[in-house]
Amino acid sequence: MRGQMWVFDFSVGFLVICFVLVMYILAWNELVLRWSINNEHNIMKTSAYFAAESLLTTPGEPESWETMGYIDGNISAIGLVNGRNEFNTLKLDILVAENLSKYEDIKARLGLQKYEFGLRVVDFSKDTEYYEFGKFSNGDLNNSISFERMAILNGEPVIVEMEVWGG
Amino acid sequence: MKGFSISLDSVIALAFVMLAVIIIATQIYNPRTPDRIYLKELTIDTATVLDKTGAIDSMIDGNLTEARGILEATPTLACMNINVVNATGKLVATASKSGCNLENDLDLQITMTPFIYEYSRYTIKIESWFRTRIE
Numbered sequence: 191m192r193g194q195m196w197v198f199d200f201s202v203g204f205l206v207i208c209f210v211l212v213m214y215i216l217a218w219n220e221l222v223l224r225w226s227i228n229n230e231h232n233i234m235k236t237s238a239y240f241a242a243e244s245l246l247t248t249p250g251e252p253e254s255w256e257t258m259g260y261i262d263g264n265i266s267a268i269g270l271v272n273g274r275n276e277f278n279t280l281k282l283d284i285l286v287a288e289n290l291s292k293y294e295d296i297k298a299r300l301g302l303q304k305y306e307f308g309l310r311v312v313d314f315s316k317d318t319e320y321y322e323f324g325k326f327s328n329g330d331l332n333n334s335i336s337f338e339r340m341a342i343l344n345g346e347p348v349i350v351e352m353e354v355w356g357g
Numbered sequence: 358m359k360g361f362s363i364s365l366d367s368v369i370a371l372a373f374v375m376l377a378v379i380i381i382a383t384q385i386y387n388p389r390t391p392d393r394i395y396l397k398e399l400t401i402d403t404a405t406v407l408d409k410t411g412a413i414d415s416m417i418d419g420n421l422t423e424a425r426g427i428l429e430a431t432p433t434l435a436c437m438n439i440n441v442v443n444a445t446g447k448l449v450a451t452a453s454k455s456g457c458n459l460e461n462d463l464d465l466q467i468t469m470t471p472f473i474y475e476y477s478r479y480t481i482k483i484e485s486w487f488r489t490r491i492e
Binding site: 203340 | 372383394402403406
């Protein structure tokens with residue numbers, strides 16, 4: 191009878207501890223998964239913000255890369271402005287013209303090779319679109335970051351809409 | 358029965374310890390989102406656009422229309438409050454985005470930049486924050 195009690199006691203204890211351990215492992219896995227998704231999203235956001243900063247606050251490297259008339263391996267960094275936030279229309283023209291053939295290459299120079307990228311320059315009312323480059327998800331995806339920056343085009347303030355998605 | 362009580366007791370204790378570990382881990386792991394970087398960039402963009410389009414000049418002259426137009430064009434969730442202060446520290450002009458109330462618990466950023474207009478020195482102070490709800 192004593193031996194039977196011991197086996198019963200051990201079995202119940204073992205089952206309970208197994209249950210607790212399984213619940214713990216499941217909860218921990220869920221946490222790690224959430225952290226991982228959060229982390230990936232933050233990396234994507236940071237990449238997007240730095241790419242936007244490069245485009246809107248630096249002329250690129252070399253500074254007068256637009257004089258070449260195209261984008262090739264001699265251009266190590268792409269920037270679209272003369273001074274901070276002041277668009278150089280020639281740089282924008284070249285960027286848009288190279289959309290089909292150099293999209294992947296341009297993304298890579300912006301540090302966005304893992305993602306898709308879209309840029310649009312519109313007026314304050316968002317009725318007039320001046321320039322568009324890259325690809326937009328059109329709101330189909332959850333893992334998408336859309337944001338706006340401000341700049342000046344031909345002396346007029348404009349909104350720069352950007353989207354980084356996929357990955 | 359004594360053994361059963363001891364094992365049940367220890368399992369409950371273990372469950373509490375594990376729960377505590379999960380709670381502590383969720384509290385410790387609190388990664389900073391890069392949204393603060395974005396707000397700072399957006400604020401500097403706004404200051405630059407205000408400066409380069411002449412909206413600050415107009416503010417000092419008493420015309421706030423252009424500055425308000427630029428503020429209203431900022432993203433919906435972004436709030437900004439611009440103060441132009443002269444060299445003696447006197448407030449010369451101020452403009453705020455509509456529908457934004459500065460609440461105490463908000464993560465406020467302050468950006469200051471010097472400005473010269475008609476040989477006088479000014480400081481542009483922009484307070485910016487993300488609003489939690491749209492009114």
